[in-house]
Amino acid sequence: MRVSPEGLLLGVALDALFGDPRRGHPVAGFGRVASWVEKKVYSDSRGRGVLYTGLLVGGVVAGGVVVERGVPGEFSRALVTGVVTWAVLGGTSLGREGRLMASALERGDVEAARGRLSHLCARDPEGLGSAELARATVESVAENTSDAAIAPLLWGAVAGVPGLVAYRAVNTLDAMVGYRNARYERFGWAAARLDDVANWVPARVTGLLTVVCSGSGEAWRVLRRDGGNHPSPNAGRCEAAFAGALGVTLGGANSYGGEVERRPGMGDGPAPGVADVRRAVRLSGRVALAAAGVAAAVAWVRR
Known part of the structure; x- marks a missing residue:
């Protein structure tokens, strides 16, 4: 594939200036198509899930x-x-969602923060207090730094436009059907595993860039020690590096669809507080900017 480093940097600049397109977002359009295809091919089997994922990503x-x-x-x-x-x-x-969560928590508006949590993750917000909401936000910002910025840039750098759109398709399908519940345990298996593969390198690059951008030896130590403790093969690398860089401990009990998942702790500091939300957002921005430079350099070498 032919790659354009100038195009990647232009896209980063457009995202910084305008954020997501407000109307007619192509990812939302892809999601609607994926929902329609799911209705046509769904069956509680891995084979149908492979067909579904292959048709859409292909x-x-x-x-x-x-x-x-x-x-x-x-x-x-x-x-x-x-x-x-x-x-x-x-x-x-x-970054905007992280700052909105920080603002709600800073003014003590827990209900508003609970209402916005779904913009960041699928965690059940009911009953979460300020501390739990702060932790959920920091963990989501850490993990999504890779999904939202680093991974698409790296795939664009090595595979051009097809790499950009393929990654976003895979990541979107994982968000739609990649769940371990009664409906999607088998049907969503292919999408979830493909997302793991697509994010394997970007997640580790995110962890390393977090260490570099924070200038923290603690981030490197916690990344190496705790990065593999997370149930996800990729999210743990991002969260562990952020935990070390911010001097906090991430992990604990999370509820998804009424089912509680207990994750090992990552880091050695206290649980993140409200002030750590903005720190995480600023760190995420620095990591994304560094990734833009890395992606452009890779694309120039490829060209």
Whole structure:
């Protein structure tokens, strides 16, 4: 695939200026198509899940290849890559949601914070107090720094427009069907495993960039010691590095759909407080900016 480092940087700039498109977001459109396809092919089996994931991701990749091959000239390719990068990035929106949560918690409006938690994660907000909401936000900001910013940029750097759209398709399907519940335990297996594969390298790059951007030896120590403690093969790397960089301990009991999941602790400090939410958002922004430079450098080498 032909890659455009200028296009990747243009997309980062557009995301920083405008955030997610307010109307007609292509990711939302893909989600609607995925929901329609699910109704047509769903069955409680891994085979149907593989078919579902293959059809949707394969279709998106094919479309990305057609777009990239059909764009003449470096300038046009940079423009197209920039627009697609903007569409698949979510770093600015992630930071905005984190700051909104921080504002609600700082003014003591726990109900407002509970209402916004679904913008960051699928954790049950009912009954969560200020401390639990702060921890949920810091953990979500850490994990989603990779999903929203670092992973799409790295895939764009190595595979151009097809890499950008393929990653976002995989990540979106995982968010839709990648759950271990009665409906999706088997049907969502393929989407969840493919998302694990797609995020394996980006999550570890996120952890390393967190260490570099924080300048914290503690972040490196906690990343190495606790990064594998998380039930996810990838999220733990991001959360452990953030825990060390912020000097807090992440992990604990989380409720999803009424089922409680207990995660080992990561870090050696106290539980995160309200003030740590803004610190996590600022760290996430620095990591995303560093990732943009890394992705552009990789794309220039590839070209």
